Every structure is written in structure tokens, then in C-alpha cells.
Amino acid sequence: RSGAATNFGIFRLFNSGGGELTLNNATITGGNTPSNVLGGAIFNGSTVTINNSTISGNEALEGGGIYNEGTMTINNSTISGNEARAADFSAYGGGIFNSGTMTINNSTISGNIVSDAGYGYGYDDQYNGGGIFNRGTLTLNRTIVSGNTAYALGDEIYARSSATTNSNNYNVIGYSGSSRSDGFTPSGTDVVPAGALNTVLNTTLADNGGPTLTHALISGSPAIDIAPAGDCSGAPVNGVDQRGVSRSQDGNVDGTAACDAGAVERIPQVCAVSISTPYNLGGVVINFDDLASTNLNCVRVEYVDGNHPNATSSMSNDALETGRYWRLSGLQADGTTPATGTFQADITLPYTGADADSRACKWLDGSGVGFGWDCGTDADNTEGTNTVTRDNYTGGFSDWAVGDNVGPTAVTNLQSQTTTTPFNWVAASLATLLMTLGTLITLGKRRG
Template identity: 40%
Template sequence: MASFTVTNLLDFGTGSLRQAILDANGLGGTDEIFFDSGLSGGTINLTSGELLITDDLTINGLGADFFSVDAGGSSRVFNIDDGDDDNFLDVLLDGLTITGGSSGESAEGSGIFNAENLTLTNSIVSGNSSFDDVGGIFNSGELTVTNSIISDNYSFDDASGISNSGELTVTNSIISNNESFFGIGGIKNSGELTVTNSSINANFGANIGGISNSGELTVNNSTISGNFSRGIGGISNSGELTVTNSTISDNNGYFDTGGISNSGELILTNSTISGNFSQGPAGIFNLGEASVTNSTISDNDSKYGGSIRNSGELTVTNGTISGNYSYYSSSITNDIDSLATISNSIIAGNTTFIDNNTSADVAGDFTSNGFNLIGDITGSTGFENDLTFASLGGISIADVLDTNLTNNGGFTLTHALIAGSPAIDAGNNNDISALTDQRGVGFERIVDGNNDTIAVVDIGAFEVQQQSTAVPETSSMLGLLGLVIVASGSILRRKLKRKL
């Protein structure tokens, strides 16, 4: 293994980054490149085209805030490809800002093109642009992004942040403020994508704001928020999508769907969908198969589609669907020839401006386990044996739960059941599919919440814990960063809306 030190900010000659990469490409084995500490605060301005890496290499930068490589709009920044589809290089880029990249026609990835095994850590990919291809990063190999920021990249009609057709893992990172005039704002995935402890926020794409998935997408402990689109705001899924312990919030899909549009397979667990807006369905538009478990859908705002519109196969177990507004439809609408099965769930406290002879809560034909709490069942079938506001003596949603979404513990905001709520111990233990409530570990799913010595599951996503007299203290798991990101996403969403 050879080691090289970059000693100047020139783009050619002895001591330059380009020369160090050329020398490393000519040697076998994994080589390393370091930078003289005296270069801290500097920028290498590329004048001789992209930096091509064709051998195993580690580049140790001086920190993304202190050192950058800038293509100045004249070329791509990094091209990581040895041209051999049967050989995969191992490349690490650490502590760099990668900016100013611009790829030509049919040249994917203005900031980084990767066809190998690339790990990007502690870095920033920002300010790269492309007219008809990917602005930030294009990956057809294996890409791991950790502790990094992909922001403020631009594409005219493709993905502005990241496009992945290989394997992509994003951990402890932020994908934000990327913009595509005709395409996708945040991430386009047709391969395998895992997002963990990360934020996809404040991106704009005319078709899709946050993530477009036609492959396999897993979202864990993450926030998809404040993304804006004329089409779908948060996530568009035509593949396989699993969302766990995550928040989909404040996205605006102006003409299509606010939160998630699913035509593939969706599994949503221990998550919250809130504050999304659309002329169509604000929370979820399902045309495929969707399973919603231990999750909250609240405070979404729709003109025609409600919080959920189902045109496929939908299962909701221990869900709380409350506080949603629709101008012209119910909170959940199950279309003709579609299947919606509801178990141990609260669908109540939703509002509509024009009732169209249906309730604000449910419309269509449903299959129920008979252990739900539905505010008003007018205009629907299947809930005749469930609890309703009328059957409970004309109560209101304030008699059931805290109408404010609150941090009651866990990774996401929830609606806590109030003392004496008719939802406490009113579910069916045989229909649960999880050992905890929405908040996760430490919050058991079957508890004797009314202290009658019989442990019965509560209706809804929240389970009252035995002898609990106060809301748990604010959990550090939500994090100040997440709150700041959501707020900034909301601000950008309003700004982008004014642009339209």
C-alpha cells in the first residue's frame, strides 16, 4: 500500500490531488491520499476535467467544512469506475466537500459517478447540477453514505440528489434542498436502498419530492418531511417499501398525494404520517397492497382524497387515524372493488367541509374485526358492531384521546389515550401483530390499562401502560435536529409553493 500527500491546491503536477490519484491508479493494492494540514480552508478548482479513480483508494480529506473540490461547472467531480463489470474497487472518500460538478448529456452523476464499492463519510455533496441526468450522485455499484449531507444539487429532468440502481445505504445523513424541475427531488431508487437515522427533507421535484422507489426501499428511524412536488410529495412506491419507526410529515404533493403513493407493496409500522397536504389523498394513496400497524395518521389536509384512499388491498391494525381534514371526502375512502380490513383501530375526530352523504371518518365497504372505535359510520358498511360516538352516548374525540400529537416516548409523535377513554382495554388480543405499541421497546402492547386484573389490548396505536399516571418525559430519540429539519422543511415548502 502506497501513501501520497497532497501539498498544494493546483489541479496538475507534483503535489496535486490529480497527480496523487494518477499515481495511485498505476499501483496495485489499496492506496491512501492525505492532505497537508496547511491546506485547511482551501479549495481545489478542477480545470482539467473529472478525477477518475480506477484502483482501490482511500482519500482522507481535512473535513467537509475545511476542504473542498470544485469542478466550477466544467465537468463531473469524481468518476469511480475501472471499466470492468466483473471487478469491484473499494474506494473511501472522507472529509470532503464535493461541489460545482456538471455532467454532459447522458453523463450520469455530476458530483459523483460510482460503479464500484464506494463509502462516503463525513462529507458534503452540494451545488452540483445536470440538465438531463443526475445532479448529485449516480450509483450503479455499492454506495454507503454515512454522516454526510447531500444538498442543494439540481437536475432539470432527473433525480437531483441521488439516483441508485445498485445497492445504497444512507445512515446518519441528510438529503435536503435538492431540486429537479421535471424529475425527482431527493432520491430515485430502482435497486436496493436502506435509509436509517436520516432525514430526507425540503427537496423539490416536479414529479416526486422526496423518494421515488421502484426497487426495494427500507426506511428506519428516519424523517421524510417538508418535501414538495406538483405530483407526489413524500414517497412514491411501485416496488417494495418498508417504513418503521419513522415520520412522514409536512410534505406537499399538490395535485397527487402528500405522504405516500403506493402501487407496490407497503408495510408501515410504528410510524406517524402527519401534516401532509394534497389536492388528492394527503396521507396514503394505495393502489397496491398496504399494511399499516401501530401507526398514527393525523393532521393531514386534503381537498378530495382524505387521509387514506384505498384502491387496492389495505389492512390497518391498531392504527390511530384522527384529526385529518378533507374538503370533499371522508378520512378513509375505500373504493369499489377494493378491500380494506380494519382491526383494533381508532378512526374518529376527522372533519370534512362537504359531507356528500358520508361521514368525515369512513366511506365505502369495509371488513372489521368488530373491535374498532369509529366516530361516525354514515355512508359506510362493515362497522355495525364497532364502537361509535353515537353508541357511546354522543361523546367527542376529546373523550377518547389527546388531540395534540405529542412526544409520549419512542421515535415518533403519538396521540395518547386520556384517562377513562373508551378505547382502553377495548380491543381484541387475537388480532394484534406486534408485542409493543407504536412507541416500541418499553411500551407493551397488551396491558391491563383499566386495572381490572385482565390484560386487554387498547384500541389504537397507543397503549396505556399499567399504573401510568403521567406522560413519559420527552425522549431524546426524537432529537433536536429532527425538529429543526421539520421546521425548515415546512418553511421551504411554503416558499416553493409560492413559486408555483
Template identity: 30%
Template sequence: MRVRSALALSTILGLTLAGLTAVPATAATFTAATETELVTAITDANSTAGADTITLTGTGFALTSDLPGITERVTIAGPGSGTFTLDANGFQTFNATGSVTNTTFSLSGITIVDAGSLAVSTFDLAATLTDLVVDSEVEHVQGSLTVTGLTVSDSGAIGLDVTIGSSNVATLTNVLVESTFELGIYLVATGSSTATLTNVTVTDSGADDWAGIEIESRNTSRVTVVSSTFSNNGNDGLLANAYEDSVLVIDRVTANGNDTDGIDVDAEYDNPGDNSSDITVTASSVNANGDSGFESTIRGGVAAFSSLTSTNNDDRGFDMAAEEDGSVTITTAVARGNDNDGIELSTSSPDAELTAQRLTSETNGQYGLDASTLLGTVEVDGATIRSNDRSGVRANSDGGAVTVRNATIASNNAVDVALGSGGGVDVLTGDEGDGPGSVLVENSTINGNRALEGGGVRADVSSGATFTLRNSTVSGNEAEQGGSLWALGDGDSEVVIEHSTLTLNDTTNSGGVAVESLPVPVVVTHSIIEGNTAPSAPADIRVDSLTIDYSLIGSADAVSNLAIAAGAGNIVGEPSLLGPLANNGGPTLTHVPLNGSPAFGAGNAAISGAPSTDQRGQARVVGVIEIGAVEMQAPELAATGANSSASLIAGSIALALLAAGSLLLIVRRRAGSSIVR
């Protein structure tokens, strides 16, 4: 019995002692109203492993030496940045270094003036900074970070310097950085870390040619900047580089009055091909920056830009490039009043692609849209390009392909530019890249533009390159030579005009014509080139090397007339009887044939490979295909008085005869006209 009692007592004592050793260190609370009390509180907090609290009271005090470094968990809370001021007198203030036991640090509710090189420095721990006003750099390296209500002014270096890694989380909310000598904010995110910046403002910073904010995302990190403003900084407003598999999101950001670019977002790599980043920039605007508004080079990975506005910048509104195997999409972008090009899009490697939709570029000092490929593809679908002080569109392909469709290119003026710039579209192609380039303008209206050469289009094609105008209207343009189209280049290249209408263009020089080409070959099919004006005949076409069929031509020179006579289905000398340029459905203005127009059903009844729609997006073949950019639909034919049923029947008969191996050749000559079918 006694043995059992002794064993029981021994066990109880052992458990009791063990329990005593397991009790955690007790957290302490300190109060400090003077420098001495704060130094003592930090020193005492460092001597225990508990999560201590230091409460600052009063209105503040001045330092006479550096504060001790913080080596254990502590929360330092002031009464509010508008109430308590710590005058650092050039000494170091709060420096917290993480360890196994020191994992958190919190500082709130104070103003720090005249700090040393760093007002607050935290390393390798989770830091929380709230309601702080400082005039020196705030630095955080590794560990999660929460910042709410921070103002940094007049820092002699960086304003806020943050580096996070691993799975750290950084949240920066309601941050103001102003008048720093170097970067306003520098953020580096690596590993699988996440950073979110909300309502951040950086202004008048980077006096020594630094950006307002610079971001570097690496590995699989994710950085989001939302509802923030970067203005009047010494370099870019926002500069961001995404590496590897990182994700970068810029949402509702404004960047105005910066010395270089407003927003510059790039996908970069340390080694070629080593980038699969994902970049999104949306609902953002830039204005009056010293270089371009938006600038981006995507070297691998994908980038999506949407709902952007760029105005009154000293260089381009948008300067966007895809390289390596980068893929860029731009949706709804507006460029107005920029000193250089409104929008510049380019690719320079075989797998690079850049696609843009719903672009508006107006009143810019150079090209409205400059689309170029050395390699790769640039495709624009849906654009309004008007009232720019050079060509509306410059399409330059030295390899790869440039496509512009569903565009209105109007009222651009290249008259004051030396020879070599078309009014509406200026095409330049060659083979500096991998093979000859190609440019396609499709389903578009080119109207009211002016130039010395090529009021509508100037096409300089060489080295086997091709320019194609398809399902488009060129109307009301003016030039000294080639009011509608001026083509030049070499015999190895080609200009193609198909299913298009070129009318009411004015060539002002004696001997000039609407469509002129020397010596590049021109191929015309199912198109109207009529109703243009020039001081002397012919007014419509003069081409040395012409292949043409199923087209309506007003007047041509002798060489072109030989080609017209040799081609099938051409109509010469008859008025096209077109309505005015108007909204006849679809995204662009068009001329529709009026009652009695010879364009009705005058195309190749056995045509194959025609576009599926006309310029307006209506079905392209209704009965026998029309000549020109517009295919009249059955209700429209009825409204004009044309017999749509007869057109459909005639088409069926013609197809049956051709299918049976018959050849129908009708030559009809009228006074002042000839038709060959």
C-alpha cells in the first residue's frame, strides 16, 4: 500500500513538473512616453519569448541614439499618426529581425520624422504596418507583410522596398508615396508568393530618373495592382517585368504626367524561351506622359490588354510588341492626341502573334495605327482610325502577315509628309524576315484621306510580297497621284483588288489616275473602279501589268484596256450607279448599287472561293454574285426594283450550262460601252 502511494505521488509530481515546463512565456505589456522608456521596453521585450505589446503615449519625443534592434515578437502601438511624432534626429528607429522565436512584428499609429536611412526595417518575419507617416525608406525582406495607411514623403532613397518569397503574402492598402529621390515603390515577388496593392498612389517620385513603382514577379508568384495612381514621376509611372510562370494583373490604374512611359509592362526572361507568364492590364488610362502612354514587350507567355485609354503623350499612345513565342491580345483601346503614332503593334519572331479588336485612334501626330511584322502575325479586327496627321494605317510586313479588317480609316492627312506615305493606308512589304511579307485590308472603308501619293492606299511591295484589298470601299480620297491607290515595287510582287469598290476619289495632277501602278503587277476581280476624277482621261486605272476579270471600269489607259478586253466579264464605260456612302448595315459605311446598276449579278456565276460575306457581313453570293464590295440581299433587290427571282434563276441556268461543259460567250456592245462575259 505504501509503495503504491509512493509511486502515485512520484507520478503526480512528475506530471506536475512536466506541466510547469510546458507553460508558455507570459506576454508583457509596456508603456512608453519617453525615449528611455521605449528603449527599456524594447530591451525587456527582447529578453522574453512572449508576444509583448508596447503602447506609446503622449504626443511624442526625440531620439538621441539608435533604437535597439527588435529580436522577439512585439507590437508597438501609438495613439495615431496625427497625434504621436517620433523625431529620429537622423538615428535608426525600428529594425525587426526574424528568428525561430521572433516571427511577427507590428507597428502602428505614429509619425516618424528625420529618420536615418531606414524609418522601418523588417526581415524574415510577418510584419504589420498600420497608420504610419514617415520621411525615410520603409523596407521589408521576406515574410508576409500587411500595410494599411502608410505615407512616405521625401525619402532620400526608395519609398517602400518590399521583397517576398516562398508562400509569403503581401497586402498593401491605402499607401501614399511622394517626392522620393529613387523609386517610389520597389516590389519583388518570387516563389509562390502573392502581392496585392490597392489604392496605392505614387507621385512626384524618382527624381533621379526612377519610376514611380517598379515590380518584378518571378517563379509562380502573383502580383495585382488595383485602383491605383502613379503620376509625375521621374521615369515610368508603373514599370513591371514578369518572369517565368508568374501572374501580373494591372486593373483600374491611372498614370499621368510621368517623364517617360505611363505604364510599361513586359514579359522578360533570363534565358530565351524561359517565359510562360500571364499578364492582364485592364480598365486603365494614361495621359500626358513624356514618352509612350502604354508600352509593352512580351517575350514569351501571354498578355491581355483591355479597356485602355491613352491621350496626349509626347510619343506613342500604345507601343506594343510580341517577341519569341509571345501572344498579345488588345481589346477596346483608345488613343487620342498623342504626338507620335496613336497605336503601334509589332511582332518579330515566327511564333509571335498580336491580335487587336475595337481600336480607336484619332488626332495623333503621326500614324493612327502602325502595324508591322518582321516575323509572326498582327491582326486587327474592328478599328476607327481617323483625323491623324499622317497615314491612317501603316502596314509594314517584311515577313509574316498584317491583317486589318472591319476598319473605318477616314480623314487622315499625309499631304504635309514627303513622298512615301499614303493617306488612308500606307503599305510597305519586303522579305527582311523569313520569307516575303503580306498585308490584307478586308471589310473596311477608306474614306476622305489625303496624300501626295495614294490618297486611299499607297502600296510599296517588293521581293515577292503581296498586298490584298478585299471586300472594301475606297471612296472620297485625294492625292496628286493615285487618288484611290498608288502601287509601286517590283515584278515579283503583287497587288490584288477583289470584291471591292473604288469610287469618287480625286487625282489632282495632270495625267494622274485613281489606280496607278509601276511596275508591280495588279490583279483585279469582281471590283468597281469607276466614278473617280482626274484633270485628264483616263480617270480610273493605269497599270502596266494588269490581270482583270468580272469588274466594272470607268476609263483606263490603252495598256490597261488590252488587259480588260482579255479578261472575262469586264464592263467598261458604264456608270456604276451607286448610292452615296452611307450606313447600309454592318460596321462600316458602303455604297450600294442603285436600280439599274450594271453591278447587279454581273460576277462569275460559277465562282468558287469567294468570301463568305460581303463588306457588311451579309451573305456574299445571292443568285449570281455582284461586282463590288456589297452583295444585295433578296429584300434589297426587291426594294431597288431589280428582279431577285430572275437573278436567282439566271444563276441556276448559268451554272447548269457550265456544268454540262457548255461555254456561254456573250459579247454585247453599246454606244460608249462594252461588256465581255
């Protein structure tokens, strides 16, 4: 897959005996346990942390994806397409079965099922909890649980009367006006979508960038910009989504960046663009003057927190180390094919304290004079109140950053610094498994 190593073949993890395990940037798929075994992908009786990972296509009697009877934290991850399948007259927790203590932050749980396999009729307390079956302590923060199915009760979440389920923290539960849950009611800042499932997220697990497959948010999804930006700036999600895209973006294009629920942060996008109309995407304003030489229909602006990887050289590029940059891109009318050709536009970047020495600079992306940054001249740039505008820019899309006291072309020192993929995903998306004594990893079918 583009930007990622091939899935690394782990299909079941068994953790018990007092050990601790941390799983990063992993895909666990294809775990198909014997009919009486717990946890199709992961069985945890100790302590597990899952970061930026996807658990999909696994099967077990209880906990098709995950069975937890210890302590587990799931951050920025996707639990999708797993199945709890009956071996006799019961099955629980298509995605997750929790009888311990579990906290789920900014994750997406969708497309999991509990099936009866032809054994029973779905009596109370059988075949329950399509997304999550909880009989322990469960805490949900900015998480989507939508589009799961149970043969009997609790398509999204089933909670035993003895269980504790903490929410009220910008979660999105169910769809079509129903939480589709049993023993649990969303409250406070949680949202039950009024629309159908396809107004919440894309139900196809797909390559949306990054090392793992994810579910993208649909334009207008209630999960977009649901939480204050500050809620996602620190631990445990640390200002990024599952793919490594910066949180928070202005996904609903209202001019204010906020944090999305779920594993994927939506990048601001507007379509059917036209000339002489200012488009504000997360504080970057684009006003097209001429679109005659391009097949552009949609424009996207991704905010990236941190200095551009090519912002430093032995020459003047240190003046571009302003702590953030923006990736501008365009799509054709089909919404997926990159736009081609050139356009003319005024491009305004936000910059606190902008003055006459501030410039809006475009990364030349491996082409053009100097293989570096095009910052234009003083005449090409206009400073405003906490903004700098590149006037009448003509060209295509690329990365943009603010430069302070830079020349017209801030040339990188070495051509080898140039890359046609400015955002480099970690080349090896193999899991980082940190184990202490007592942790047993079993690759293969293992009785839980």
C-alpha cells in the first residue's frame, strides 16, 4: 500500500501473567479462533495499550476483535469488521468484549457483528453487543460507535446492569435517531446522529493515508469538529489522528478548527469552487482569480502542526521555521482524482505578528529554480492583521508556510533535501511491541 509497509502478518495476541504490552501503528487481521476461544485478535488479562492501529476481520466466540479482562487503553484506532460467532447458544461483543477496565479515546468502532450461526433465537443476554459488550468499566472519549449489528440486543453497545459505562465526552453513538444500544444511554455532549449511517462515516475500510486502513468521515458528519481543539492537543492522542494527520482541523469549514470524534480527522474541503469567492479553510483563505487552465473542482487545506521537513538548511530556510505549515491540494469533479493544470489565486496564511518582512512561501516540490521555496517579492506579498497574503499567485498546489525575512527564493542547500512526498510516513509500519516479563505473544490460534 502507498506510504506503508505490507501488513505484517500478526493475527492474534495473547497477553496475561502480569505483563504490559503496547501496540503501535499495527494491523491485526485474520484471527479465527476455535469456537470456544475468547478474543479473535487480542486476549488481554493484564495491561495493554493500543495506539494508531486497526483490528479488523477477526472472529471469536466472545470479543470478535478484542477480549479484555484486564486493563486496556485504545487510542486513535479502528475496530472494524470483526465477528462474535456462536458455537452453541450465545455470542457476545462483535468488536469488543470488556469485563475489565477499558478506556477508548478518539477511535472508530464500526461494521462489527454478533451472529447466532443458526443456533438460537436471540434470547435476552444472548448474541448481544455488536460493537461493544460491557460487563466491566468502560470509558468512551470522542469515539464513534456506529454501524455495528447484534443478532439480539445492543447493536452498538450492550451493557450489563452491573457494568459501568462512562461517556458524556463528545462521542457519536448509533444513527437514524437511535443509539441502538441496550443498558446504556448516551448523555451530555454525546451525539446520536439523526441521519443514516452513510451520513456519519464511509462504511468502507480504506486507505485514507497513513500506515493502516481507516473509516473516513462523510462531509457533514456530526463527528466533525465535535470537541474543543484543546481536548485533542495533548495525551493520549497528542494532536494527531490514526494516520498522523494533525488535530485539530477545520473539517466543517466554519473558520474555527476543532477536534473530530473517531480515529480520523477530516481535512477541510470545499467543492464546486469558482472565481472571486474567498474560501476559508481552517484559517487559510483562497480567492481564485483564474481557473481556466485547470480541471480543479475541490480544494483541500490540511494543517500540519510543526515545522516543514524542508524548512531548514545551511542557508536562509531557518526563517521558515514558524511552527506550522499547510498542505494545499485539489481534486477533479469525481472527488478523488488529483486536479491538474495551473490557477491564479490570492492565498492568505494566518500568522500572528505579520509585518512587512513576512511572506507566503510555496515549496517547489522538486521542480523549479533552486528546488526550494518560492516566497515571491515584497510586491507579491501583503501583510494584514495576523495574516500574510501572496497576491496573484500562478501555479499548482503544494505545501505552503510563512517565511520571515526570506528572499524571493529560499533555496535549500542540497537537492537531496527535496522530496515529492513532503509528509513521510514511518517506513516500517510493523508493530512496536513493548513487553515486560510475563507477556506471552502467541502467533496463531490460541485458546483463551
